[in-house]
Amino acid sequence: MTSESRHVPVMLQRCLDLLAPALQAPGAVVVDCTLGLGGHSEALLTRFPEARLIGLDRDKEALRLSGERLAPFGDRATLVHAVYDELPAVLDRLGIPTVQGVLFDLGVSSMQLDEADRGFAYAQDAPLDMRMDQTTGISAAEVLNTYPAGELVRILRQYGEEKQAKRIVSAIVREREKQPFDNSARLVELIRDALPQAAKRTGGNPAKRTFQALRIEVNGELSVLERAIPAAVDRIAVGGRIAVLSYHSLEDRLVKQVFAAGATSTAPPGLPVVPEKYQPKLKLLTRGAELPTEEEIAENRRAAPARFRGVERIREADL
Numbered sequence: 672m673t674s675e676s677r678h679v680p681v682m683l684q685r686c687l688d689l690l691a692p693a694l695q696a697p698g699a700v701v702v703d704c705t706l707g708l709g710g711h712s713e714a715l716l717t718r719f720p721e722a723r724l725i726g727l728d729r730d731k732e733a734l735r736l737s738g739e740r741l742a743p744f745g746d747r748a749t750l751v752h753a754v755y756d757e758l759p760a761v762l763d764r765l766g767i768p769t770v771q772g773v774l775f776d777l778g779v780s781s782m783q784l785d786e787a788d789r790g791f792a793y794a795q796d797a798p799l800d801m802r803m804d805q806t807t808g809i810s811a812a813e814v815l816n817t818y819p820a821g822e823l824v825r826i827l828r829q830y831g832e833e834k835q836a837k838r839i840v841s842a843i844v845r846e847r848e849k850q851p852f853d854n855s856a857r858l859v860e861l862i863r864d865a866l867p868q869a870a871k872r873t874g875g876n877p878a879k880r881t882f883q884a885l886r887i888e889v890n891g892e893l894s895v896l897e898r899a900i901p902a903a904v905d906r907i908a909v910g911g912r913i914a915v916l917s918y919h920s921l922e923d924r925l926v927k928q929v930f931a932a933g934a935t936s937t938a939p940p941g942l943p944v945v946p947e948k949y950q951p952k953l954k955l956l957t958r959g960a961e962l963p964t965e966e967e968i969a970e971n972r973r974a975a976p977a978r979f980r981g982v983e984r985i986r987e988a989d990l
Contacts, residue, residue: 679710681971682967694772695719698722700722709737709741725767726750728753729803731752731804754895755899758773769911777896797854799812801885820840826885827839838865842865855882859876862877904929911983912982917980927980931955953982955981
């Protein structure tokens with residue numbers, strides 16, 4: 672990919688338009704929970720000149736690069752090395768009780784995919800790392816080489832929705848006894864050899880689901896997301912909005928469940944008048960998950976799997 676396409680933020684205009692009503696007022700605070708290369712954040716700071724941005728990322732290299740990109744905005748941008756489920760703690764440290772906007776652009780960033788030595792991409796040979804924060808945690812190679820077979824099967828089925836998990840894991844266990852895994856090309860070749868012909872004819876690269884599963888396990892992505900979305904709902908002000916871009920069904924399902932629960936009355940059945948404490952606290956701003964346009968996908972193929980959802984906070988927290 673060219674450097675230009677690498678920097679294209681997904682569904683950018685839709686994100687800006689959905690967040691706009693909450694970010695027009697002077698002093699509005701918006702949190703970009705997944706800063707990456709700073710494309711969405713740059714656009715937010717440009718379109719809303721009186722807003723302040725808090726940018727979070729667990730990847731120190733992403734923080735460095737986005738810091739250079741956002742330097743012209745001065746102290747309107749505060750960048751923090753943190754995982755996005757740490758949102759409440761970050762806001763507490765900064766003395767910010769509530770915010771007006773939150774943006775999540777989930778999954779692996781363009782920079783991480785494009786840097787061969789990070790090991791995220793199955794299309795090029797690289798060390799099997801896959802850590803978004805390379806200063807902590809275990810690598811994908813350690814997962815492959817040390818996890819029991821049953822645990823590997825669970826990960827591939829649960830996080831990769833891989834129907835051939837047992838077949839792939841049997842091959843992994845057999846091969847790691849001969850030599851531990853350390854690079855992606857060997858894993859991709861093993862998966863190709865392990866799968867039946869019918870399974871290789873559909874769904875793109877046969878290694879895609881295994882790589883997704885390993886990446887989610889290494890970075891604890893789903894457990895982080897399970898904490899982060901409710902945390903964002905709790906810290907958004909009345910009238911504030913949350914926008915979420917997810918890239919596979921597991922992420923989107925979690926987001927959908929939290930948003931749907933917040934937009935549903937919790938009143939016991941049969942009440943003639945529903946007290947405010949039982950009223951929905953969120954209003955859904957999207958009908959289901961919105962998809963990128965064909966034009967956007969043609970310009971930026973990484974937008975293809977995106978699913979977009981948004982909500983607005985419509986009442987205070989329960990007392």
